[in-house]
Amino acid sequence: MKTKNFLLLLLIILNFSCKSQTKKINGVSFVASRDSINSKHITPVLKAQSNYVALMPFGFIRNLSTPKIIHNTNRQWFGETKNGLLQYAERFQKEGVKIMVKPHIWVYRGEFTGNIKMTSEESWQVLENSYLSFILTYANAAEKLKADIFCIGTELEQFVINRPDYWQKVIKEIRKVYKGKLTYAANWDEFKRVPFWSELDFIGVDAYFPLTDKKSPSVADFELGWTPHKNEIIKVQKQFNKPVLFTEFGYRSVDFSGKEPWNSNRVEDSVNLQAQVNGLQAIHNQFWKENWFAGGFVWKWFHSHERVGGEKNNRFTPQNKPAEELLRTLYSQ
Incomplete structure (x- = not known):
């Protein structure tokens, strides 16, 4: 009888463990704002059934060949700084929402960060330092707030390809101060060439793949x-x-x-609410039931819920929008 009871208990524990391990990351990319946040800003995220938020502090560079990153200054919005990150995270964590810290770089005039590339060895050295x-500022902050995931960079293909040894060093330095899980946010056309996936915990992809030329x-x-x-994603997943x-x-x-899907131009017409719904439904159908898929962070979610979207x-x-209702349904499954 004792043996049977022990085996039954073991099965229950294993079953619970498997379920907890397969819980998907149902995340939103929470945009930094000028001010601190409170429960008013968090309630809509909870209503969307999100269990994670990506918090995104920013650094700035003047152009694609400028090596110095300006970060964590009084001239930035509060949410883009270290103190802002800590305040946002604390409020979300009180509500049981987990955190991915995902630092971004903004190039003036909005040029694509994947094209950041220096023109001399001296400039590369300045950029690396x-x-x-920049990244250790937020790795230390992520450790302080016990963030579940830290993203070591976002869409930096030329920097990664041209300085592979440096990125191995970066990962080692981050591991010294941050004990959680690591990823890198590779652009959709970059992830196959990232040389350091074996050193991280997740293969991170900004999943703006071109899918269809149809209007609706x-x-x-x-x-x-x-x-x-x-098929390409599965190939890389199996490799690492x-x-x-x-x-x-x-x-x-x-x-x-x-x-x-990456196109963020400012065209104001051609609203198609159903196309957004269909895209979100399709990506969920294709990935959320896969055992090798951890989940994702929808782009993007603003703190002032009542004044955005529509x-x-x-x-x-x-x-x-209808997409919010769909997201709530999908994330609650």
Whole structure:
């Protein structure tokens, strides 16, 4: 009888353990603001059934060949700084929401960070020292707040490709101060070439893959478009035997939303709420049931919920749109 009871208890423990390990990251990318946040700003995230937020402090550089990163200054918005990160995280953690710290770099005029590339060895050295200071500032903060995941960089392909030895050093330095799990947010066309996945805990992908040229694609159109990209993701996942995390994913509520999902131009017409819904449904259908898939962070979520999104908005946010209702349903499963 004792043996049977022991075996039954063991099965219960194993079953609970398996379920807890397969719980997906149902995250939102929470945009930094000028001010501190409170429960008013967190309640909509909880209503969306999100169990994680990505908090995104920023550093700034003047142009693609400028080596010095300006960060954690009084001239930045509060949410973009170390103190802002800590305040945001504390409020979310009180509500049981887990944290990924995901530092970003902003190039003036919005130029693509993947093209940051120095023109001399001297400039590379300055950039490397500056980036290490920037990233360790937030690695230390992530350890202080016991963040569950830390992202070592976001869409920095030329920096990564041209300085592979440096990135091995960065990872080692981060590991000295931060004890949680690490990822890197590779752009959708970069993730196959990242040389250090074996050193991290998640293969991170900003999943803006081109999927369909149709003006108003159906769920089936989106899913068909995922086929070649999903095969590539699986290939990389098997090579490194690491879970895949969509460090960003999302679609605009606009016509042709699956053609160039990364496109954030300021066109104000062509609102297509259903296309956004269909894209989110398709990505969930394709990935959220896969054992090797850890989950993801929808792009993007603003603190002032009542003043953003809406049925005339064609930007990425799902807030106050049918996409928000869908997200709540998907994340509650």
